[in-house]
Amino acid sequence: MTPQIAFHKVFYRSGEKAILKDLSLEIFPGDYISVVGPSGSGKSTFLKLCCHLISPTEGSILINGADVMKLDPAELRKKIGYCFQTPVLFGRTVEDNLSYPYRIRNRKMDGGRVNKLFSLFQMDPDYLKHEIVNLSGGEKQRIALIRSLLFQPEVLLLDEATSALDPENTLIVERVIRTLNQDGVTVLWITHNPEQSRKYAGRLLAIENGEIKSMEALK
Ligand SMILES: Nc1ncnc2c1ncn2[C@@H]1O[C@H](COP(=O)(O)OP(=O)(O)OP(=O)(O)O)[C@@H](O)[C@H]1O
Numbered sequence: 001m002t003p004q005i006a007f008h009k010v011f012y013r014s015g016e017k018a019i020l021k022d023l024s025l026e027i028f029p030g031d032y033i034s035v036v037g038p039s040g041s042g043k044s045t046f047l048k049l050c051c052h053l054i055s056p057t058e059g060s061i062l063i064n065g066a067d068v069m070k071l072d073p074a075e076l077r078k079k080i081g082y083c084f085q086t087p088v089l090f091g092r093t094v095e096d097n098l099s100y101p102y103r104i105r106n107r108k109m110d111g112g113r114v115n116k117l118f119s120l121f122q123m124d125p126d127y128l129k130h131e132i133v134n135l136s137g138g139e140k141q142r143i144a145l146i147r148s149l150l151f152q153p154e155v156l157l158l159d160e161a162t163s164a165l166d167p168e169n170t171l172i173v174e175r176v177i178r179t180l181n182q183d184g185v186t187v188l189w190i191t192h193n194p195e196q197s198r199k200y201a202g203r204l205l206a207i208e209n210g211e212i213k214s215m216e217a218l219k
Pocket residue numbers: 014019037038039040041042043044045046085
């Protein structure tokens with residue numbers, strides 16, 4: 001099987017500093033990988049490379065066998081959803097944020113899809129009218145998650161996606177992500193929570209000092 005994402009001897013440097021060193025690994029469709037490691041070890045940088053928000057300074061990254069450097073960024077964005085550690089929401093309302101991805105594709109917001117996602121996360125569709133300035137950190141995280149799922153990505157990259165959520169909403173999000181994974185979505189999830197990292201994941205990737213420390217099979 002062709003890996004969905006393959007890293008071959010990837011380095012990422014900023015000036016003199018090597019932030020990621022000699023990463024080689026393969027991720028297959030339907031994988032669920034928890035990414036763990038100390039603060040500053042390079043986990044977010046790894047996810048940013050996976051969706052080509054940044055380019056490797058050495059080595060190659062292949063997506064479904066094609067060099068990421070040659071892929072159309074717009075096509076890649078459709079395939080790979082990414083939720084940042086600190087949700088980036090813009091405009092005035094939640095609707096501004098959820099209609100924008102449609103607007104840039106010259107499409108009308110798909111109300112059915114949006115409502116389905118609200119219901120998955122057990123949120124009231126009335127949230128569409130809420131103002132961003134009034135949202136809690138946890139609400140912002142869930143809106144950012146919903147936005148990353150609008151176009152049914154093949155791969156979902158989550159950077160501490162439940163860090164601002166209470167235990168109840170953390171469980172809801174964990175279950176939604178597990179269901180998506182069972183439906184075939186590949187999940188890479190950075191978490192500092194040891195219990196969460198082992199709950200549903202099939203593999204545990206530990207990054208330390210910019211290097212792969214281990215890749216442990218959990219199932
Ligand atoms: N573009 C950049 N230029 C310079 N340094 C950078 C750049 N990007 C990341 N770094 C540094 O590289 C290191 C790894 O950062 P990264 O955000 O990937 O770590 P992390 O493991 O996700 O950390 P955390 O768990 O705290 O979120 C940090 O020391 C960070 O300051």
